[in-house]
Amino acid sequence: MDKSAILAEVTEIISDVLDQPDLILGLDTTAEDVEGWDSFNHINIVVACEGKFGVKINTAEIEELRNVGELVELIEKKTLARAAR
Amino acid sequence: MRTVDMYWLPRLSAERDELRQLARAEAVTWNELVKVANTQLDFVQINRVDKLLQKHFAAEQLDDKSVKTLRVAILSSSTADHLVPGLRVAGLRRNFRVQTFLGDYGQYIQELQAPESALFHFKPNVLLFSFHAQHLLGANDPALSFDDASAQSEAIADKISQVWRLARQRFSGQIIQQTILPVYTRLMGSNEHRLPGSAAAIVDGVNARLRPLAIAEGVDLLSIDNMVARDGLFAWHDPGLWHRAKQEISPAATPAYGDFAVRLMAAQQGRSAKCLVLDLDNTLWGGVIGDDGLEGIRLGQGSAIGEAFVSFQQYARDLSRRGIILAVCSKNDTANAQSPFDSHPDMVLKQTDIACFIANWEDKPSNIRRIAEHLNIGIDSLVFVDDNPFERNVVRRELPMVAVPELPEEPALYAQCVADAGYFEGLQVTSDDFERGGQYRANAARESLRASHTDLASYLKSLNMELRWAPFDKIGQQRIVQLINKTNQFNLTTRRYTEKEVVTTMENPKALTLQLRLIDQFGDNGIIGIVIALPDSSDLRIDTWLMSCRVLGRQVEEATMNLVVAEAQRLGAEKLIGEFLPTKKNGMVREHYKKLGFACAAASEDGATRWLLPLENFKPFDTFISIIRSSTRG
Numbered sequence: 001m002d003k004s005a006i007l008a009e010v011t012e013i014i015s016d017v018l019d020q021p022d023l024i025l026g027l028d029t030t031a032e033d034v035e036g037w038d039s040f041n042h043i044n045i046v047v048a049c050e051g052k053f054g055v056k057i058n059t060a061e062i063e064e065l066r067n068v069g070e071l072v073e074l075i076e077k078k079t080l081a082r083a084a085r
Numbered sequence: 086m087r088t089v090d091m092y093w094l095p096r097l098s099a100e101r102d103e104l105r106q107l108a109r110a111e112a113v114t115w116n117e118l119v120k121v122a123n124t125q126l127d128f129v130q131i132n133r134v135d136k137l138l139q140k141h142f143a144a145e146q147l148d149d150k151s152v153k154t155l156r157v158a159i160l161s162s163s164t165a166d167h168l169v170p171g172l173r174v175a176g177l178r179r180n181f182r183v184q185t186f187l188g189d190y191g192q193y194i195q196e197l198q199a200p201e202s203a204l205f206h207f208k209p210n211v212l213l214f215s216f217h218a219q220h221l222l223g224a225n226d227p228a229l230s231f232d233d234a235s236a237q238s239e240a241i242a243d244k245i246s247q248v249w250r251l252a253r254q255r256f257s258g259q260i261i262q263q264t265i266l267p268v269y270t271r272l273m274g275s276n277e278h279r280l281p282g283s284a285a286a287i288v289d290g291v292n293a294r295l296r297p298l299a300i301a302e303g304v305d306l307l308s309i310d311n312m313v314a315r316d317g318l319f320a321w322h323d324p325g326l327w328h329r330a331k332q333e334i335s336p337a338a339t340p341a342y343g344d345f346a347v348r349l350m351a352a353q354q355g356r357s358a359k360c361l362v363l364d365l366d367n368t369l370w371g372g373v374i375g376d377d378g379l380e381g382i383r384l385g386q387g388s389a390i391g392e393a394f395v396s397f398q399q400y401a402r403d404l405s406r407r408g409i410i411l412a413v414c415s416k417n418d419t420a421n422a423q424s425p426f427d428s429h430p431d432m433v434l435k436q437t438d439i440a441c442f443i444a445n446w447e448d449k450p451s452n453i454r455r456i457a458e459h460l461n462i463g464i465d466s467l468v469f470v471d472d473n474p475f476e477r478n479v480v481r482r483e484l485p486m487v488a489v490p491e492l493p494e495e496p497a498l499y500a501q502c503v504a505d506a507g508y509f510e511g512l513q514v515t516s517d518d519f520e521r522g523g524q525y526r527a528n529a530a531r532e533s534l535r536a537s538h539t540d541l542a543s544y545l546k547s548l549n550m551e552l553r554w555a556p557f558d559k560i561g562q563q564r565i566v567q568l569i570n571k572t573n574q575f576n577l578t579t580r581r582y583t584e585k586e587v588v589t590t591m592e593n594p595k596a597l598t599l600q601l602r603l604i605d606q607f608g609d610n611g612i613i614g615i616v617i618a619l620p621d622s623s624d625l626r627i628d629t630w631l632m633s634c635r636v637l638g639r640q641v642e643e644a645t646m647n648l649v650v651a652e653a654q655r656l657g658a659e660k661l662i663g664e665f666l667p668t669k670k671n672g673m674v675r676e677h678y679k680k681l682g683f684a685c686a687a688a689s690e691d692g693a694t695r696w697l698l699p700l701e702n703f704k705p706f707d708t709f710i711s712i713i714r715s716s717t718r719g
Contacts, residue, residue, distance in 0.1 A: 016129045019136055021105050040166070043326065047336045048129050059325045 001079060006053075006072045013052055014068075017044045027069030053079055089312070089320050089341035090125065093490040093506035095481070097124040104133055113141045115152065120485070122178040128171070131340045135170035138177060151180070151669035155350055158186040158209035160193035162220035164331045171343025178344070179351050190331075191220070197251045210258035211350050213307070214248065217333045218265050218288055221245075227272055229282030237282075238290030245291075246298045253302075257583055259353045261346065262299060263307040264292045266333055268322055303584045305349050305512050312345065348510040354581065355571030358488060358508040359462050361404060362453060364471035365415040365422055365444070369401075369434065370394050371496070375421045385431025393497040398433035400500035405438055408518030409509055410525060412441040412456045414469070419444045440525035449476050450483035460525070461634035463573055463670060468508045470499070515564040517611035527607035528635065545639060545709040548605040552644050553715040557591040557598040564612050565600055568631060572615075573670040576631040577663070577677060595620045597652050601645060602715070603636050610636055614645055618653065618661075625658035630677075643706035646681045650703050662686075663696035 001009075007027065015023035018036045031037040037045075046057055049071070055078040065071055097103055107113055107121065118141075121134055155176060159165050169185050176183030186207040188196045193214070196204040221241050229237065249260055269284040271277045277286050292310050299306050313321055321342075323335040334342050351357060366373045371383030371390045383391040405411045411434070415422050422444030426436045436442065441459045443452045449471075457464040465486035471477050477489045490506050492499055535544050557565055566584045573579070582590070590596050601614035613636045617629040627649070632641065653661055663678040665671075675694075679685070682703075683696035 013129070016133065019108065019133055021108060039330075043330050043332070044129065044132070044167075044336055047323075047326070048127070051127065051337055059329060062329070 001076070003072055003076060006075050006079075007068070009052065010049065010068065010072055010075070013048045014045055017041055017048055025068050027067065027072065029068045030066065049075060055079060055082065089316050089338050091341060091344060091506075092125065092493075093502050094123060094125040095477075095491050097121065097126070097130075104130060107137055108133065113137055115142060118142075119177055119180055122174050123485075126174075126340060128336050128339050131174050131343075132170045134174050134177070138173060142182065152182050153180075153354065154182045154184060155211055155347075155354075156184050156186070156207060156209045157211045157213060157350070158188065158204055158207060159213045159215065160188040160196065160204075161215040161217075162191050162193070163215075163217045163333045164190060165215060167332055167336050168215075168334060168339055168342060171339035171341075172346055173343070174340070175343035175347035176350075179347060179356060181347070181351070181354075183347065193248065194251070197248070197255065205255065209256060211261060211353075212252055212256060212258065213261045213263070213346060214245075215263040215333070216245065216265065218268050218284070221265065221291065222284055222287055225282070225284045225287060227280060227282045227284070231281045234281035234287060235290065238287050238294055241287070241291045242294035242298055245295065246302055249302050249304050253585065257586055259350065259583065260302075260304045261307050261349055262295065262304050263346075264295055264310045266309050266318075266322060267292070267313060268318065268324070268327070268333075305353070307346055307349060309342075309345075312341075345507065348507040349512065352510040352512045353570060355573060357466075357510050357571075358409075358468045359466040360410040360412055360440075360456070360460060360468070361401060361503070361509075362412045362414050362456060362467050362469045363401065364469075364473065364476065365413060365417060365425075367472040367496075368470060368492075368499075369398055370425060370429075370432075374425060375417055379424055379429055382425065382429070384425070384429060390496060391431070393495070393499075395431060395433055397496060397499040400503070402433050402438060404509065405522050406519065407509075407511070407514070408521045410440045410460060410462070410521065411438055412460070412467075413439050413443060414449055414452045414456060414471075415444040416446055416449070417444040438522065440522075440528075448483075449480055453480060453484060453487060461574075461637065468503070468506075470503060472496075513563055513567055515567055517564055520609070520611060523608065524610055524635065527610075530607050531605075542709070548607075548639070548709070550639065550641075550710040551604045551713050552641065552648070552710050553602045553604060553713045554599050554648060555715050557587065557600055561600045561612060562587065562591070565615055568612065568615050568633070569629065572631040572633070573668070574634050575637070575674055576629075576668075576671050577627070577674055578629055578666045579668050579671060580629055580666075582629075590617055590619075593619075595656075597625060597649070597656060599645075599648065599652070601632075601641075601648075603639075603641060603710075614641065616645065616649055618649065620656075620658070621662055623658065624660040624662050625653045625656065626662040627664065630663075640706075640708040640710055642677070642681070644708045644710040644712055647705040647708070648712055650700060650705070654700055658700060660700060661698045663698070665694045665696070667692035 011023060011025045014025060015021055018041060031042060046062055050057055053075050055075060057074065061074060118134065118138055126134065157172060159168060165187055172185060173183045186204060186209060188204060196202045252260055265288045267285065267288050269288060271285045272283045273280045277283055280286060295306065321334060321338045326332050326335055363369055371394055372381055374382055384394050385391045401411060423436060425432050441456045443456060453467060453469060454464060457467060464484060468488045469480050470490065470492060472492055480487055481489050488508050490502050493502055566587050570581050591598060597618040599616040600612050603610040603613045613633040615629060615631050618625045618627045663683050665675060678696035683698040685694055686697045687695040
């Protein structure tokens with residue numbers, strides 16, 4: 001799965017969690033840019049991504065995430081590592 | 086990490102689109118939402134369904150009387166906000182509207198005690214207690230002696246039961262206690278019990294002690310420790326998330342948590358299923374009896390598949406021993422369908438285990454309706470198990486109130502699927518449950534006797550019926566509470582009472598309470614009727630009159646009336662007051678008091694009626710039932 005496919009999937013997940021069907025996200029979008037993306041929904045977004053991509057995101061990694069692009073990269077890295085196993 | 090799927094529910098077709106369409110629609114019906122709630126949804130989708138529910142059906146906007154509201158207070162020691170959508174949608178799944186109250190976390194004692202607390206004003210009919218392990222254990226010393234560790238488990242369990250007793254003082258509804266989630270890592274390993282002070286061992290000890298305490302205190306347990314044993318801790322709990330957000334239950338598990346909790350509430354409301362309807366070919370045995378014949382079907386030792394079908398039959402038989410009625414609905418010639426029951430040596434189920442056996446070539450929805458009619462139970466108390474996806478879908482489409490699990494393809498998993506879906510969630514067991522199978526068999530014998538009598542009177546006479554009655558007592562208490570909370574059809578007022586409320590009535594010397602047992606030449610039907618009448622100035626008002634539909638058409642109503650009048654006269658009442666409160670299910674008793682000679686005194690717009698009968702000139706009904714006062718329940 002390449003970055004743009006992951007971004008599309010992540011956008012879908014985030015728009016489902018926030019219940020905003022027409023959400024458009026870029027790699028540099030941050031939580032502050034999006035209405036309703038609070039700490040409660042942030043947890044749900046991470047858990048939903050874990051479930052969707054079959055990966056586990058660690059506490060330290062979550063704390064370092066700054067924007068959608070970094071989340072996409074992290075997921076890409078983890079799915080590639082899993083595929084290599 | 087694995088999650089807890091509700092795999093017995095069918096998948097939503099093009100799920101995202103369907104939910105988005107509902108989100109865009111200006112108007113959404115309650116039934117559309119119920120339908121979506123009955124599909125397999127992950128926690129994000131559950132949250133979205135919940136948003137729709139809140140948007141379209143906030144408190145005042147629902148006037149459908151058939152939808153019962155449950156007011157659920159969640160009293161938790163950790164974050165519980167995220168549990169709410171799962172609870173509300175699980176309610177929706179069962180046609181309940183669940184309204185929730187969240188205590189401030191850790192504040193439950195104050196909420197329970199303060200006279201004007203927000204909890205008090207919420208007027209809950211269910212209290213759900215969820216305490217996390219650290220909250221109860223505090224700083225734990227693994228080096229405790231066996232005796233000290235045991236005293237600690239005891240003290241914690243005792244502290245929890247004190248919270249229940251505190252709650253009981255002010256609230257009369259159902260109390261649910263979530264068992265302690267076993268989150269602690271083991272210090273020893275398999276032989277953790279040799280280190281009795283370890284936190285993991287203490288939690289095990291507390292959970293073991295909660296069980297007898299819950300029975301003694303009339304509290305229902307949400308046994309999350311059992312679910313963790315099945316799914317693994319990490320399906321339910323994410324230690325990282327616990328530290329980040331104090332969510333003890335992982336968001337991914339909240340749909341299942343809600344479903345497990347609400348099935349306890351549904352059971353308390355009398356909405357657990359009562360009957361398992363079984364297909365035959367490839368459901369109870371492998372192969373097709375009509376094509377493969379007795380020798381060809383796969384059943385029993387010698388083949389792995391055959392053994393799997395035996396184990397499913399054993400599960401069905403054990404359910405029936407527990408009081409669940411079994412029925413068969415099969416597309417087959419009757420003779421073919423019955424032959425394995427009569428002659429296959431490996432059949433666990435016999436024809437006598439099946440209360441209603443229908444095998445023909447008609448469509449299954451019609452046959453399932455017939456089964457409900459024959460057994461005199463609501464069609465929404467049936468669960469239909471069939472390996473064939475076509476039949477499952479037809480039944481779901483025609484009879485959306487019948488529960489139809491998506492059966493796994495592997496027969497070895499059939500029993501687990503029926504169990505996991507929780508259709509038959511039970512809170513109590515009574516001796517009547519154990520006897521029910523025999524009672525339905527005796528009904529079949531009565532039917533054939535009826536056929537041999539040309540008129541009803543001679544048939545009723547031949548039954549030699551005795552109505553044995555007693556006031557409510559300790560021995561009958563459990564069954565009384567069970568009947569009050571699960572009888573839907575022959576129930577004049579459908580008032581539900583908790584065990585505590587029943588005990589209060591039982592101890593009221595001015596109340597008339599009757600438990601009625603019907604015995605005939607085929608055996609004991611068990612307790613089949615309950616009457617509660619309360620003084621109303623110089624009259625007696627019949628607060629509750631309910632009967633089991635098993636005994637309809639046998640003059641039990643008239644005999645009971647004779648008894649009620651005699652007792653009312655003994656208590657010195659001038660008139661009897663009867664009430665009928667309509668529900669979706671009790672239409673059969675709309676004319677009950679009219680038939681018994683009452684005069685209608687009032688009728689309100691919603692269909693409720695009030696009836697009067699002066700006792701002075703009452704002439705007892707002639708029946709073929711002798712009325713006998715029993716000193717005990719037997």
